[in-house]
Amino acid sequence: MPGLVHVVDDDASFRTAIERRLKLAGYDVKTYASAQDFLNAALDDEQPGCILLDVRIPGLSGPELQSRLIAAGSTLPIIFLTGHADTPTTVQAIKAGAEDFLTKPVSSELLLDAIARALARQDAARSHRGKLEAFRAHLATLTQRERQVFDLIVRGRINKQIAYELGTTERTVKAHRHQVMEKMQVHSLAELVSIAERLGMLDPNGR
Amino acid sequence: MPGLVHVVDDDASFRTAIERRLKLAGYDVKTYASAQDFLNAALDDEQPGCILLDVRIPGLSGPELQSRLIAAGSTLPIIFLTGHADTPTTVQAIKAGAEDFLTKPVSSELLLDAIARALARQDAARSHRGKLEAFRAHLATLTQRERQVFDLIVRGRINKQIAYELGTTERTVKAHRHQVMEKMQVHSLAELVSIAERLGMLDPNGR
Protein backbone atom coordinates (compact mmCIF):
# COMPACT_ATOMS: atom_id res chain seq x y z
CA MET A 1 0.00 0.00 0.00
CA PRO A 2 1.55 3.32 -1.07
CA GLY A 3 1.47 6.34 1.16
CA LEU A 4 3.17 9.45 2.39
CA VAL A 5 5.30 9.12 5.49
CA HIS A 6 5.86 12.27 7.50
CA VAL A 7 9.14 12.04 9.37
CA VAL A 8 9.38 14.42 12.32
CA ASP A 9 12.82 14.37 13.95
CA ASP A 10 15.33 17.01 14.94
CA ASP A 11 18.33 14.92 13.90
CA ALA A 12 19.11 15.90 10.30
CA SER A 13 21.29 12.90 9.58
CA PHE A 14 18.62 10.57 10.95
CA ARG A 15 15.99 12.21 8.76
CA THR A 16 18.16 11.73 5.71
CA ALA A 17 18.86 8.10 6.50
CA ILE A 18 15.24 7.24 7.21
CA GLU A 19 14.06 9.07 4.14
CA ARG A 20 16.39 6.99 2.01
CA ARG A 21 15.22 3.74 3.57
CA LEU A 22 11.56 4.58 3.20
CA LYS A 23 11.88 5.75 -0.38
CA LEU A 24 13.61 2.50 -1.21
CA ALA A 25 10.60 0.73 0.21
CA GLY A 26 8.36 2.67 -2.14
CA TYR A 27 6.96 5.33 0.13
CA ASP A 28 6.75 9.05 -0.42
CA VAL A 29 8.48 10.92 2.37
CA LYS A 30 8.37 14.40 3.81
CA THR A 31 10.65 15.42 6.63
CA TYR A 32 10.25 18.02 9.36
CA ALA A 33 12.80 19.22 11.90
CA SER A 34 10.18 20.01 14.51
CA ALA A 35 6.57 19.44 15.47
CA GLN A 36 5.87 23.06 14.65
CA ASP A 37 7.23 22.63 11.16
CA PHE A 38 4.85 19.74 10.73
CA LEU A 39 1.85 21.68 11.99
CA ASN A 40 2.73 24.59 9.73
CA ALA A 41 2.73 22.36 6.68
CA ALA A 42 -1.08 22.37 6.61
CA LEU A 43 -1.57 18.83 5.42
CA ASP A 44 -4.29 16.79 3.90
CA ASP A 45 -5.72 14.50 6.49
CA GLU A 46 -7.46 12.42 3.91
CA GLN A 47 -4.39 11.43 1.97
CA PRO A 48 -3.02 7.98 2.80
CA GLY A 49 -0.07 8.42 5.09
CA CYS A 50 1.30 8.23 8.60
CA ILE A 51 3.68 10.03 10.92
CA LEU A 52 7.03 8.79 12.12
CA LEU A 53 7.51 10.85 15.22
CA ASP A 54 10.43 11.32 17.56
CA VAL A 55 9.46 11.67 21.21
CA ARG A 56 12.12 14.13 22.27
CA ILE A 57 12.30 17.04 19.95
CA PRO A 58 12.92 20.70 20.72
CA GLY A 59 9.77 22.70 21.17
CA LEU A 60 6.58 20.67 21.10
CA SER A 61 7.34 17.09 22.15
CA GLY A 62 6.11 14.04 20.25
CA PRO A 63 3.30 13.22 22.67
CA GLU A 64 2.28 16.86 22.75
CA LEU A 65 2.00 16.87 18.99
CA GLN A 66 -0.05 13.71 19.23
CA SER A 67 -2.47 15.40 21.61
CA ARG A 68 -2.81 18.40 19.35
CA LEU A 69 -3.51 16.25 16.33
CA ILE A 70 -6.12 14.25 18.19
CA ALA A 71 -7.75 17.41 19.46
CA ALA A 72 -7.78 18.72 15.91
CA GLY A 73 -9.55 15.59 14.72
CA SER A 74 -6.67 14.24 12.71
CA THR A 75 -6.69 10.56 11.97
CA LEU A 76 -3.15 10.20 10.69
CA PRO A 77 -1.69 7.16 12.43
CA ILE A 78 1.41 7.89 14.48
CA ILE A 79 4.43 5.67 14.94
CA PHE A 80 6.74 6.82 17.68
CA LEU A 81 10.43 6.37 17.28
CA THR A 82 12.72 7.27 20.11
CA GLY A 83 16.18 6.74 21.46
CA HIS A 84 15.19 5.92 24.99
CA ALA A 85 11.65 4.95 25.86
CA ASP A 86 10.29 5.34 29.33
CA THR A 87 7.35 3.20 30.28
CA PRO A 88 4.77 5.87 31.21
CA THR A 89 5.35 7.71 27.95
CA THR A 90 5.06 4.48 25.99
CA VAL A 91 1.86 3.48 27.74
CA GLN A 92 0.32 6.87 27.28
CA ALA A 93 1.21 7.03 23.59
CA ILE A 94 -0.29 3.64 22.81
CA LYS A 95 -3.38 4.32 24.89
CA ALA A 96 -3.86 7.52 22.93
CA GLY A 97 -3.94 5.42 19.80
CA ALA A 98 -0.39 5.43 18.46
CA GLU A 99 0.14 2.59 16.02
CA ASP A 100 3.47 1.60 17.55
CA PHE A 101 6.34 2.74 19.71
CA LEU A 102 9.76 1.77 18.42
CA THR A 103 13.28 2.40 19.71
CA LYS A 104 16.28 3.58 17.73
CA PRO A 105 18.04 2.02 16.09
CA VAL A 106 15.10 0.33 14.45
CA SER A 107 15.33 -2.57 12.04
CA SER A 108 13.84 -1.95 8.63
CA GLU A 109 11.62 -4.93 9.17
CA LEU A 110 9.98 -3.61 12.30
CA LEU A 111 9.68 -0.14 10.86
CA LEU A 112 8.16 -1.22 7.57
CA ASP A 113 5.78 -3.57 9.34
CA ALA A 114 4.60 -0.76 11.55
CA ILE A 115 4.14 1.58 8.60
CA ALA A 116 2.22 -1.04 6.67
CA ARG A 117 -0.08 -1.61 9.64
CA ALA A 118 -0.55 2.11 10.14
CA LEU A 119 -1.52 2.65 6.52
CA ALA A 120 -3.87 -0.32 6.54
CA ARG A 121 -5.54 0.91 9.68
CA GLN A 122 -5.91 4.42 8.34
CA ASP A 123 -7.39 3.08 5.15
CA ALA A 124 -9.99 1.08 7.02
CA ALA A 125 -10.81 4.01 9.28
CA ARG A 126 -11.07 6.37 6.35
CA SER A 127 -13.46 4.22 4.37
CA HIS A 128 -15.56 3.76 7.47
CA ARG A 129 -15.68 7.47 8.12
CA GLY A 130 -16.45 8.04 4.49
CA LYS A 131 -19.74 6.18 4.76
CA LEU A 132 -20.73 8.04 7.89
CA GLU A 133 -19.84 11.32 6.23
CA ALA A 134 -22.23 10.58 3.39
CA PHE A 135 -25.03 10.08 5.89
CA ARG A 136 -24.12 13.22 7.75
CA ALA A 137 -24.16 15.15 4.51
CA HIS A 138 -27.68 13.98 3.79
CA LEU A 139 -28.70 14.74 7.33
CA ALA A 140 -27.41 18.28 6.92
CA THR A 141 -29.82 18.93 4.07
CA LEU A 142 -32.81 18.40 6.35
CA THR A 143 -34.62 21.51 7.57
CA GLN A 144 -35.12 22.00 11.30
CA ARG A 145 -38.59 20.62 11.18
CA GLU A 146 -37.61 17.64 9.09
CA ARG A 147 -34.84 16.93 11.51
CA GLN A 148 -37.26 16.93 14.44
CA VAL A 149 -39.49 14.50 12.59
CA PHE A 150 -36.47 12.36 11.77
CA ASP A 151 -35.48 12.15 15.43
CA LEU A 152 -38.94 11.01 16.45
CA ILE A 153 -39.33 8.57 13.59
CA VAL A 154 -36.17 6.67 14.42
CA ARG A 155 -37.27 6.43 18.03
CA GLY A 156 -40.30 4.47 16.95
CA ARG A 157 -42.97 7.13 17.26
CA ILE A 158 -45.95 6.85 14.96
CA ASN A 159 -47.14 9.82 12.92
CA LYS A 160 -49.98 10.55 15.28
CA GLN A 161 -47.64 10.85 18.25
CA ILE A 162 -45.16 12.94 16.30
CA ALA A 163 -47.92 15.31 15.26
CA TYR A 164 -49.00 15.70 18.85
CA GLU A 165 -45.47 16.27 20.15
CA LEU A 166 -44.70 18.86 17.49
CA GLY A 167 -48.08 20.50 17.81
CA THR A 168 -49.10 19.91 14.24
CA THR A 169 -51.26 17.49 12.28
CA GLU A 170 -50.70 13.97 11.07
CA ARG A 171 -50.92 15.07 7.48
CA THR A 172 -48.08 17.53 7.96
CA VAL A 173 -45.92 14.91 9.59
CA LYS A 174 -46.48 12.65 6.61
CA ALA A 175 -45.27 15.41 4.33
CA HIS A 176 -42.11 15.94 6.38
CA ARG A 177 -41.62 12.23 6.69
CA HIS A 178 -41.70 11.93 2.94
CA GLN A 179 -39.06 14.64 2.63
CA VAL A 180 -36.88 12.88 5.19
CA MET A 181 -36.96 9.57 3.35
CA GLU A 182 -36.27 11.36 0.10
CA LYS A 183 -33.37 13.44 1.37
CA MET A 184 -31.77 10.58 3.28
CA GLN A 185 -32.11 8.45 0.18
CA VAL A 186 -33.57 5.44 1.95
CA HIS A 187 -36.54 3.33 1.06
CA SER A 188 -37.52 1.87 4.40
CA LEU A 189 -37.81 2.78 8.03
CA ALA A 190 -35.31 0.05 8.81
CA GLU A 191 -32.61 1.75 6.77
CA LEU A 192 -33.31 5.06 8.42
CA VAL A 193 -33.03 3.62 11.91
CA SER A 194 -29.89 1.75 10.94
CA ILE A 195 -28.27 4.99 9.83
CA ALA A 196 -29.34 6.83 12.95
CA GLU A 197 -27.88 4.06 15.08
CA ARG A 198 -24.57 4.16 13.25
CA LEU A 199 -24.37 7.90 13.70
CA GLY A 200 -24.80 7.35 17.42
CA MET A 201 -28.09 9.18 17.57
CA LEU A 202 -29.90 6.47 19.50
CA ASP A 203 -27.49 5.34 22.22
CA PRO A 204 -29.15 7.04 25.15
CA ASN A 205 -32.17 4.88 25.84
CA GLY A 206 -34.80 7.14 24.38
CA ARG A 207 -38.00 5.22 24.14
CA MET B 1 -15.63 1.37 43.93
CA PRO B 2 -15.03 -1.90 45.79
CA GLY B 3 -13.63 -4.94 44.04
CA LEU B 4 -11.47 -8.00 44.20
CA VAL B 5 -7.87 -7.60 43.12
CA HIS B 6 -6.08 -10.73 41.96
CA VAL B 7 -2.37 -10.42 42.56
CA VAL B 8 -0.26 -12.78 40.47
CA ASP B 9 3.44 -12.64 41.35
CA ASP B 10 6.07 -15.21 42.21
CA ASP B 11 7.68 -13.06 44.89
CA ALA B 12 6.03 -14.03 48.16
CA SER B 13 7.20 -10.99 50.09
CA PHE B 14 5.95 -8.71 47.33
CA ARG B 15 2.57 -10.41 47.37
CA THR B 16 2.30 -9.92 51.10
CA ALA B 17 3.28 -6.27 50.89
CA ILE B 18 0.91 -5.49 48.06
CA GLU B 19 -1.92 -7.35 49.70
CA ARG B 20 -1.50 -5.24 52.81
CA ARG B 21 -1.48 -2.00 50.84
CA LEU B 22 -4.55 -2.93 48.82
CA LYS B 23 -6.54 -4.11 51.81
CA LEU B 24 -5.79 -0.83 53.52
CA ALA B 25 -7.27 0.88 50.49
CA GLY B 26 -10.45 -1.13 50.94
CA TYR B 27 -10.04 -3.80 48.30
CA ASP B 28 -10.47 -7.53 48.65
CA VAL B 29 -7.32 -9.34 47.57
CA LYS B 30 -6.42 -12.82 46.43
CA THR B 31 -2.86 -13.79 45.67
CA TYR B 32 -1.38 -16.38 43.34
CA ALA B 33 2.22 -17.49 42.99
CA SER B 34 1.85 -18.35 39.31
CA ALA B 35 -0.35 -17.83 36.28
CA GLN B 36 -1.34 -21.47 36.49
CA ASP B 37 -2.51 -21.04 40.05
CA PHE B 38 -4.68 -18.22 38.87
CA LEU B 39 -6.17 -20.20 36.02
CA ASN B 40 -6.88 -23.12 38.34
CA ALA B 41 -8.84 -20.90 40.68
CA ALA B 42 -11.84 -20.97 38.34
CA LEU B 43 -13.03 -17.46 38.90
CA ASP B 44 -16.13 -15.49 38.35
CA ASP B 45 -15.66 -13.20 35.42
CA GLU B 46 -18.68 -11.17 36.33
CA GLN B 47 -17.55 -10.11 39.75
CA PRO B 48 -16.02 -6.65 39.96
CA GLY B 49 -12.28 -7.01 40.04
CA CYS B 50 -9.02 -6.79 38.19
CA ILE B 51 -5.66 -8.51 37.92
CA LEU B 52 -2.32 -7.19 39.07
CA LEU B 53 0.05 -9.23 36.99
CA ASP B 54 3.80 -9.62 37.02
CA VAL B 55 5.37 -9.97 33.57
CA ARG B 56 8.16 -12.34 34.44
CA ILE B 57 6.90 -15.27 36.40
CA PRO B 58 7.95 -18.92 36.23
CA GLY B 59 5.81 -21.00 33.89
CA LEU B 60 3.24 -19.03 31.94
CA SER B 61 4.41 -15.44 31.55
CA GLY B 62 2.21 -12.42 32.22
CA PRO B 63 1.53 -11.64 28.57
CA GLU B 64 0.86 -15.32 27.90
CA LEU B 65 -1.72 -15.36 30.65
CA GLN B 66 -3.22 -12.23 29.13
CA SER B 67 -3.56 -13.96 25.76
CA ARG B 68 -5.21 -16.96 27.33
CA LEU B 69 -7.70 -14.86 29.22
CA ILE B 70 -8.58 -12.90 26.12
CA ALA B 71 -8.99 -16.10 24.14
CA ALA B 72 -11.23 -17.42 26.88
CA GLY B 73 -13.41 -14.34 26.65
CA SER B 74 -12.47 -12.94 30.03
CA THR B 75 -13.03 -9.26 30.55
CA LEU B 76 -11.09 -8.82 33.77
CA PRO B 77 -8.92 -5.75 33.32
CA ILE B 78 -5.22 -6.40 33.69
CA ILE B 79 -2.64 -4.10 35.22
CA PHE B 80 0.92 -5.20 34.55
CA LEU B 81 3.52 -4.66 37.19
CA THR B 82 7.10 -5.50 36.44
CA GLY B 83 10.64 -4.89 37.55
CA HIS B 84 12.07 -4.02 34.18
CA ALA B 85 9.84 -3.14 31.28
CA ASP B 86 10.99 -3.54 27.71
CA THR B 87 9.25 -1.45 25.11
CA PRO B 88 7.90 -4.18 22.79
CA THR B 89 6.32 -6.02 25.70
CA THR B 90 4.80 -2.83 27.02
CA VAL B 91 3.40 -1.88 23.63
CA GLN B 92 1.98 -5.32 23.05
CA ALA B 93 0.36 -5.49 26.47
CA ILE B 94 -1.37 -2.13 26.10
CA LYS B 95 -2.44 -2.87 22.55
CA ALA B 96 -3.97 -6.09 23.81
CA GLY B 97 -6.05 -4.04 26.17
CA ALA B 98 -4.15 -3.96 29.44
CA GLU B 99 -5.33 -1.13 31.65
CA ASP B 100 -1.81 -0.07 32.54
CA PHE B 101 1.81 -1.11 32.69
CA LEU B 102 3.63 -0.08 35.85
CA THR B 103 7.17 -0.62 37.07
CA LYS B 104 8.27 -1.75 40.50
CA PRO B 105 8.56 -0.17 42.86
CA VAL B 106 5.22 1.46 42.29
CA SER B 107 3.81 4.36 44.26
CA SER B 108 0.52 3.68 45.96
CA GLU B 109 -0.92 6.61 44.13
CA LEU B 110 -0.18 5.26 40.67
CA LEU B 111 -1.24 1.79 41.64
CA LEU B 112 -4.53 2.80 43.23
CA ASP B 113 -5.31 5.13 40.33
CA ALA B 114 -4.77 2.30 37.90
CA ILE B 115 -6.94 -0.06 39.91
CA ALA B 116 -9.70 2.50 40.18
CA ARG B 117 -9.61 3.04 36.42
CA ALA B 118 -9.59 -0.69 35.78
CA LEU B 119 -12.61 -1.26 37.96
CA ALA B 120 -14.47 1.65 36.44
CA ARG B 121 -13.76 0.41 32.96
CA GLN B 122 -14.83 -3.12 33.77
CA ASP B 123 -18.01 -1.82 35.31
CA ALA B 124 -18.87 0.15 32.20
CA ALA B 125 -18.02 -2.76 29.96
CA ARG B 126 -20.05 -5.14 32.05
CA SER B 127 -23.16 -3.05 32.08
CA HIS B 128 -22.83 -2.58 28.34
CA ARG B 129 -22.46 -6.28 27.76
CA GLY B 130 -25.34 -6.88 30.12
CA LYS B 131 -27.74 -5.06 27.86
CA LEU B 132 -26.52 -6.87 24.80
CA GLU B 133 -26.81 -10.17 26.62
CA ALA B 134 -30.44 -9.47 27.38
CA PHE B 135 -31.08 -8.95 23.70
CA ARG B 136 -29.18 -12.07 22.79
CA ALA B 137 -31.19 -14.03 25.31
CA HIS B 138 -34.43 -12.88 23.73
CA LEU B 139 -33.03 -13.62 20.32
CA ALA B 140 -32.25 -17.14 21.42
CA THR B 141 -35.91 -17.83 22.19
CA LEU B 142 -36.86 -17.29 18.55
CA THR B 143 -37.53 -20.39 16.50
CA GLN B 144 -35.63 -20.87 13.25
CA ARG B 145 -38.44 -19.50 11.21
CA GLU B 146 -38.96 -16.52 13.45
CA ARG B 147 -35.29 -15.78 13.23
CA GLN B 148 -35.41 -15.79 9.45
CA VAL B 149 -38.31 -13.39 9.54
CA PHE B 150 -36.44 -11.23 12.03
CA ASP B 151 -33.43 -11.00 9.75
CA LEU B 152 -35.53 -9.89 6.82
CA ILE B 153 -37.62 -7.45 8.83
CA VAL B 154 -34.62 -5.53 10.11
CA ARG B 155 -33.25 -5.29 6.59
CA GLY B 156 -36.33 -3.37 5.56
CA ARG B 157 -38.24 -6.04 3.67
CA ILE B 158 -42.00 -5.76 3.65
CA ASN B 159 -44.18 -8.72 4.55
CA LYS B 160 -45.00 -9.49 0.95
CA GLN B 161 -41.32 -9.80 0.05
CA ILE B 162 -40.54 -11.87 3.12
CA ALA B 163 -43.36 -14.24 2.28
CA TYR B 164 -42.03 -14.64 -1.23
CA GLU B 165 -38.44 -15.19 -0.11
CA LEU B 166 -39.45 -17.77 2.47
CA GLY B 167 -41.95 -19.43 0.16
CA THR B 168 -44.94 -18.83 2.39
CA THR B 169 -47.86 -16.41 2.63
CA GLU B 170 -48.15 -12.91 3.92
CA ARG B 171 -50.50 -14.01 6.67
CA THR B 172 -47.94 -16.47 7.97
CA VAL B 173 -45.23 -13.85 7.98
CA LYS B 174 -47.49 -11.61 9.99
CA ALA B 175 -47.93 -14.36 12.54
CA HIS B 176 -44.17 -14.86 12.84
CA ARG B 177 -43.62 -11.14 12.90
CA HIS B 178 -45.99 -10.87 15.81
CA GLN B 179 -44.08 -13.56 17.66
CA VAL B 180 -40.80 -11.79 16.99
CA MET B 181 -42.01 -8.48 18.40
CA GLU B 182 -43.45 -10.29 21.38
CA LYS B 183 -40.37 -12.34 22.17
CA MET B 184 -37.96 -9.47 21.63
CA GLN B 185 -40.15 -7.34 23.86
CA VAL B 186 -40.22 -4.34 21.58
CA HIS B 187 -43.14 -2.24 20.45
CA SER B 188 -41.87 -0.77 17.21
CA LEU B 189 -39.88 -1.67 14.16
CA ALA B 190 -37.44 1.07 15.08
CA GLU B 191 -36.55 -0.61 18.37
CA LEU B 192 -36.08 -3.93 16.62
CA VAL B 193 -33.72 -2.46 14.03
CA SER B 194 -31.85 -0.59 16.72
CA ILE B 195 -31.23 -3.82 18.60
CA ALA B 196 -30.14 -5.66 15.48
CA GLU B 197 -27.71 -2.88 14.71
CA ARG B 198 -26.22 -2.96 18.20
CA LEU B 199 -25.76 -6.69 17.96
CA GLY B 200 -23.81 -6.13 14.76
CA MET B 201 -26.31 -7.97 12.62
CA LEU B 202 -26.56 -5.28 9.98
CA ASP B 203 -23.00 -4.09 9.36
CA PRO B 204 -22.46 -5.80 6.02
CA ASN B 205 -24.46 -3.71 3.59
CA GLY B 206 -27.36 -6.10 3.12
CA ARG B 207 -30.06 -4.29 1.24
Added chain:
DNA sequence: GGTGTCACTGCCCCAAAGGACAATATGAAG
Protein backbone atom coordinates in the same frame (compact mmCIF):
# COMPACT_ATOMS: atom_id res chain seq x y z
C1' DG C 1 -53.05 -42.54 21.39
C1' DG C 2 -52.61 -38.01 23.79
C1' DT C 3 -50.14 -33.71 24.26
C1' DG C 4 -47.37 -29.91 22.87
C1' DT C 5 -44.71 -27.07 19.78
C1' DC C 6 -44.09 -25.11 15.41
C1' DA C 7 -45.37 -23.78 10.87
C1' DC C 8 -48.90 -22.55 7.97
C1' DT C 9 -53.16 -20.25 6.33
C1' DG C 10 -57.90 -18.17 5.24
C1' DC C 11 -61.34 -14.44 6.27
C1' DC C 12 -62.26 -10.15 7.99
C1' DC C 13 -61.46 -5.64 10.04
C1' DC C 14 -58.93 -1.68 11.75
C1' DA C 15 -54.84 1.30 12.11
C1' DA C 16 -50.89 3.35 10.01
C1' DA C 17 -48.16 4.74 6.18
C1' DG C 18 -47.53 6.53 1.56
C1' DG C 19 -48.73 9.49 -1.76
C1' DA C 20 -51.56 12.32 -5.55
C1' DC C 21 -53.64 16.83 -6.11
C1' DA C 22 -54.46 21.16 -4.35
C1' DA C 23 -53.94 25.10 -1.52
C1' DT C 24 -52.62 28.68 2.28
C1' DA C 25 -49.23 31.30 4.92
C1' DT C 26 -44.83 33.29 6.25
C1' DG C 27 -40.38 35.16 6.01
C1' DA C 28 -36.03 35.89 3.64
C1' DA C 29 -33.78 37.32 -0.57
C1' DG C 30 -33.37 40.12 -4.65
Added chain:
DNA sequence: CTTCATATTGTCCTTTGGGGCAGTGACACC
Protein backbone atom coordinates in the same frame (compact mmCIF):
# COMPACT_ATOMS: atom_id res chain seq x y z
C1' DC D 1 -43.20 43.59 -5.14
C1' DT D 2 -41.83 38.96 -6.77
C1' DT D 3 -39.70 34.69 -6.03
C1' DC D 4 -38.21 30.84 -3.34
C1' DA D 5 -37.93 27.85 0.57
C1' DT D 6 -40.41 26.16 4.35
C1' DA D 7 -44.20 24.79 6.88
C1' DT D 8 -48.73 23.78 6.91
C1' DT D 9 -53.22 21.30 5.89
C1' DG D 10 -57.30 19.04 3.57
C1' DT D 11 -59.52 15.25 0.75
C1' DC D 12 -59.26 10.83 -1.11
C1' DC D 13 -57.38 6.39 -2.20
C1' DT D 14 -54.05 2.41 -1.96
C1' DT D 15 -50.75 -0.36 0.31
C1' DT D 16 -48.87 -2.23 4.61
C1' DG D 17 -48.96 -3.68 9.18
C1' DG D 18 -51.34 -5.75 13.02
C1' DG D 19 -54.28 -8.85 14.93
C1' DG D 20 -58.76 -11.74 16.28
C1' DC D 21 -60.79 -16.21 15.28
C1' DA D 22 -60.45 -20.62 13.58
C1' DG D 23 -58.43 -24.59 11.64
C1' DT D 24 -54.82 -27.98 9.41
C1' DG D 25 -50.62 -30.72 9.33
C1' DA D 26 -46.00 -32.45 10.79
C1' DC D 27 -43.20 -34.20 14.33
C1' DA D 28 -41.43 -35.24 18.87
C1' DC D 29 -42.15 -37.09 23.46
C1' DC D 30 -44.38 -39.85 27.03
